[in-house]
Amino acid sequence: MSTYTTEESTVEVAAAVDAPSAQRLSSLDTLESEAIHIIREVVAEFEKPALLFSGGKDSVVMLHLATKAFWPGKVPFPVLHVDTGHNFPEVLEFRDRTVERLGLKLVVGSVQEFIDRGELAERADGTRNPLQTVPLLDAIQRNKFDAVFGGGRRDEDKARAKERILSLRDEFGQWDPRNQRPELWNLYNGRHTVGQHVRAFPISNWTELDIWRYIERENIELPGLYYAHEREVFARDGMWRAVGEVSQPLPHEDVITKTVRYRTVGDMSCTGAVESDAYTVADVVVEVAASTLTERGATRADDRISEAAMEDRKKDGYF
Amino acid sequence: MSTETAFLQAGLESAPLPSTLFRFATAGSVDDGKSTLVGRLLHDSKAILADTLDAVARTSADRGFGGDKGGIDLALLTDGLRAEREQGITIDVAYRYFATDRRSFILADCPGHVQYTKNTVTGASTADAVVVLIDARKGVLEQTRRHLSVLQLLRVAHVIVAVNKIDLVGFSEQVFRDIETDVQKVARELGLGSDGVADLLVVPVSALDGDNVVDRSERTPWYTGPALLEVLETLPAADELEAELESFRFPVQLVIRPQGALAPDAVAAGLDVEAYRDYRAYAGQITEGSVKLGDEVTVLSPGHEPRITRITGIDFAGTELQEAAAPQSVAVRLADEIDIARGDTIAAAGTVRESTADLYASLCWLSPKPLREGQKVLVKHGTRTVQALVRNVTGKLDLATFNVEPASSLELNDIGHAQLRLAAPLPLENYLHHRRTGAFLVIDPIDGNTLAAGLVKDHPGDHEDERYVI
Ligand SMILES: Nc1nc2c(ncn2[C@@H]2O[C@H](COP(=O)(O)OP(=O)(O)OP(=O)(O)O)[C@@H](O)[C@H]2O)c(=O)[nH]1
Ligand SMILES: [Mg+2]
Numbered sequence: 001m002s003t004y005t006t007e008e009s010t011v012e013v014a015a016a017v018d019a020p021s022a023q024r025l026s027s028l029d030t031l032e033s034e035a036i037h038i039i040r041e042v043v044a045e046f047e048k049p050a051l052l053f054s055g056g057k058d059s060v061v062m063l064h065l066a067t068k069a070f071w072p073g074k075v076p077f078p079v080l081h082v083d084t085g086h087n088f089p090e091v092l093e094f095r096d097r098t099v100e101r102l103g104l105k106l107v108v109g110s111v112q113e114f115i116d117r118g119e120l121a122e123r124a125d126g127t128r129n130p131l132q133t134v135p136l137l138d139a140i141q142r143n144k145f146d147a148v149f150g151g152g153r154r155d156e157d158k159a160r161a162k163e164r165i166l167s168l169r170d171e172f173g174q175w176d177p178r179n180q181r182p183e184l185w186n187l188y189n190g191r192h193t194v195g196q197h198v199r200a201f202p203i204s205n206w207t208e209l210d211i212w213r214y215i216e217r218e219n220i221e222l223p224g225l226y227y228a229h230e231r232e233v234f235a236r237d238g239m240w241r242a243v244g245e246v247s248q249p250l251p252h253e254d255v256i257t258k259t260v261r262y263r264t265v266g267d268m269s270c271t272g273a274v275e276s277d278a279y280t281v282a283d284v285v286v287e288v289a290a291s292t293l294t295e296r297g298a299t300r301a302d303d304r305i306s307e308a309a310m311e312d313r314k315k316d317g318y319f
Numbered sequence: 320m321s322t323e324t325a326f327l328q329a330g331l332e333s334a335p336l337p338s339t340l341f342r343f344a345t346a347g348s349v350d351d352g353k354s355t356l357v358g359r360l361l362h363d364s365k366a367i368l369a370d371t372l373d374a375v376a377r378t379s380a381d382r383g384f385g386g387d388k389g390g391i392d393l394a395l396l397t398d399g400l401r402a403e404r405e406q407g408i409t410i411d412v413a414y415r416y417f418a419t420d421r422r423s424f425i426l427a428d429c430p431g432h433v434q435y436t437k438n439t440v441t442g443a444s445t446a447d448a449v450v451v452l453i454d455a456r457k458g459v460l461e462q463t464r465r466h467l468s469v470l471q472l473l474r475v476a477h478v479i480v481a482v483n484k485i486d487l488v489g490f491s492e493q494v495f496r497d498i499e500t501d502v503q504k505v506a507r508e509l510g511l512g513s514d515g516v517a518d519l520l521v522v523p524v525s526a527l528d529g530d531n532v533v534d535r536s537e538r539t540p541w542y543t544g545p546a547l548l549e550v551l552e553t554l555p556a557a558d559e560l561e562a563e564l565e566s567f568r569f570p571v572q573l574v575i576r577p578q579g580a581l582a583p584d585a586v587a588a589g590l591d592v593e594a595y596r597d598y599r600a601y602a603g604q605i606t607e608g609s610v611k612l613g614d615e616v617t618v619l620s621p622g623h624e625p626r627i628t629r630i631t632g633i634d635f636a637g638t639e640l641q642e643a644a645a646p647q648s649v650a651v652r653l654a655d656e657i658d659i660a661r662g663d664t665i666a667a668a669g670t671v672r673e674s675t676a677d678l679y680a681s682l683c684w685l686s687p688k689p690l691r692e693g694q695k696v697l698v699k700h701g702t703r704t705v706q707a708l709v710r711n712v713t714g715k716l717d718l719a720t721f722n723v724e725p726a727s728s729l730e731l732n733d734i735g736h737a738q739l740r741l742a743a744p745l746p747l748e749n750y751l752h753h754r755r756t757g758a759f760l761v762i763d764p765i766d767g768n769t770l771a772a773g774l775v776k777d778h779p780g781d782h783e784d785e786r787y788v789i
Contacts, residue, residue: 025340030646033604040573043573069602070602072585073577102582177402178402182769183444185758187759189767192767292369293370297370311401
């Protein structure tokens with residue numbers, strides 16, 4: 001092992017790093033292995049897990065990892081989609097096709113139904129991302145899910161950066177960031193009492209670039225809007241918004257056709273596109289590696305509301 | 320594609336080796352500058368994107384950081400909770416990511432406040448290396464001693480000490496050398512450092528200004544060692560060491576036995592349904608060592624004599640491997656039809672001791688509820704959780720002297736020794752040699768909370784542990 005003395009300018013270290021043994025796993029393999037371990041732990045220790053699946057890239061990667069964890073068996077849990085009603089049609093189509101391909105059960109929690117019943121009110125800014133919490137908790141309770149897999153990554157946001165891999169939620173789905181359980185080694189403690197549930201984040205330690213490198217390596221199919229395509233857009237809040245049923249330009253907002261792609265997929269009315277000529281996954285890897293903006297900074301109006309927007313939503317039970 | 324991105328892609332393609340993962344954490348007393356150091360590392364290695372930096376600059380200005388001089392409060396890059404920003408302290412671990420040409424780093428910025436020691440233990444438990452900060456004006460404090468004891472207890476592979484705020488003591492070599500001497504004394508008393516003998520690396524830094532963080536500083540000409548990042552780029556990661564151990568260990572997480580319920584996508588891709596009708600494999604993550612096809616293994620199951628069999632398959636999602644090593648997640652098949660379930664362990668034949676229900680342990684107590692003799696708890700070890708009775712508390716560490724003093728209970732943040740009787744035997748191994756199969760959690764059976772980090776010690780009479788205080 002290494003010995004250092006401060007009098008010498010040369011650093012002596014174990015030779016292992018300069019001549020890595022053939023066995024040394026790449027960072028992507030290590031992350032994959034860690035995620036599969038977590039997915040299997042949760043399935044082994046919980047009665048009724050479910051996986052949040054929106055058709056977005058992180059949840060697609062999660063589902064891919066789950067298929068690998070249980071191969072050649074079926075993925076042993078249903079998927080849950082909290083539908084804002086503000087969807088990109090191609091993402092919904094992709095969702096249904098994926099669920100069909102893997103023979104999974106799909107549970108849908110609908111924001112629209114809650115609005116129709118008067119149990120949720122449309123926000124003044126029209127954004128429905130923050131409204132997902134109520135249907136999410138309702139679906140969890142109704143289906144008695146005791147663990148819910150999410151595709152949240154710690155590099156997405158400063159509040160997510162603080163969350164444990166297994167995150168305990170109380171009867172109201174709330175996260176208490178000031179009083180999290182210790183999480184030691186990779187011994188995950190999923191004990192909970194009646195009414196509580198656990199959110200599990202197996203890809204906590206992946207970055208956006210890891211996700212894309214993995215999609216490239218594993219040849220994972222994604223909804224087409226993640227790649228460069230032509231679209232009618234207008235500028236709002238410094239982002240390109242797609243023209244669609246729920247996302248109409250105001251009179252002073254000019255509609256133009258641009259070559260864009262999406263870095264995240266959420267409520268269509270508040271998710272922005274970025275100008276891009278990344279037509280293939282290899283192009284996207286290069287683009288993401290060179291990007292000077294974070295994915296949320298570039299594409300999410302809802303995270304710009306306040307300094308602690310994500311923390312506040314998570315405390316209330318958000319993903 | 321622009322020339323700039325084309326250039327980048329050329330760079331990516333010519334990268335000689337896939338990057339590997341390295342995890343490190345910070346520790347040290349309150350306000351020693353841990354978060355600022357992490358922010359500095361991220362900033363100087365260009366890992367902060369423009370919108371994040373803008374947001375942090377705005378918040379710094381709003382809060383009047385740096386007085387008239389201004390500047391960016393780099394600690395805000397990790398202190399992301401509202402309460403942390405209001406109080407100017409770190410409450411819980413923040414994980415951040417950056418990469419150099421050589422490796423990808425996972426950084427865990429831990430709190431210094433004694434109240435949040437459990438979070439620092441969380442961050443350190445998975446770390447390959449920990450950087451302990453010391454404020455140059457204050458030297459070694461009680462909390463520094465506590466954190467160093469925790470790191471020794473966890474046997475963190477590499478501990479590096481950064482004497483921070485060296486700018487505030489006029490870049491004085493004397494101040495640095497005095498602290499360095501104190502640190503080496505503490506390290507020797509605790510048995511810290513690789514195999515308990517080598518000196519620790521102590522680096523003078525200014526997290527605020529960046530001296531000796533990414534590049535060596537001209538303002539400390541008397542220091543001729545490496546800058547922090549240089550060290551972090553070259554240390555071997557813990558799993559690298561674990562993969563090379565002789566002793567293959569594989570706690571079974573679950574049994575994969577589709578019994579006809581095969582994955583439709585696998586079937587559509589041409590999986591031979593007949594061939595997989597009776598498929599049965601044991602899924603888990605290799606915790607140490609490596610395994611090849613044909614290897615003889617011992618299966619340890621509660622209530623059974625150890626059984627010997629052979630590895631006939633190592634599967635990873637449709638790929639049949641010839642061999643695999645820690646920390647790979649795989650599924651193994653065995654030559655004999657034996658009944659194996661979650662909680663059993665598969666190990667290289669002839670390398671394991673029998674399971675035992677007598678647990679001698681070091682504990683780092685993380686709960687405000689104290690540990691008392693006679694108390695019932697749960698012990699989570701590998702993939703098993705069993706009930707346990709606390710028979711004796713046999714001592715606790717005095718931070719001032721590093722002696723283990725007699726005790727009958729352990730309170731919040733105490734490090735001590737205890738003897739527990741388990742309701743069922745477990746394949747316990749000494750943590751000194753088996754980081755994963757030597758670690759366990761103590762859990763409160765009432766509310767399910769984690770009470771302590773536990774580390775298996777040898778039974779009295781096996782003299783392995785004796786050269787260590789804790
Ligand atoms: N002059 C000077 N000030 C520093 C240096 N490093 C940190 N500070 C200041 O010291 C104060 C505490 O810094 P933090 O980085 O928040 O300390 P910390 O160790 O993370 O604190 P906790 O996480 O709460 O324990 C801040 O005001 C920093 O700006 C340094 O190298 N030089
Ligand atoms: Mg801090």
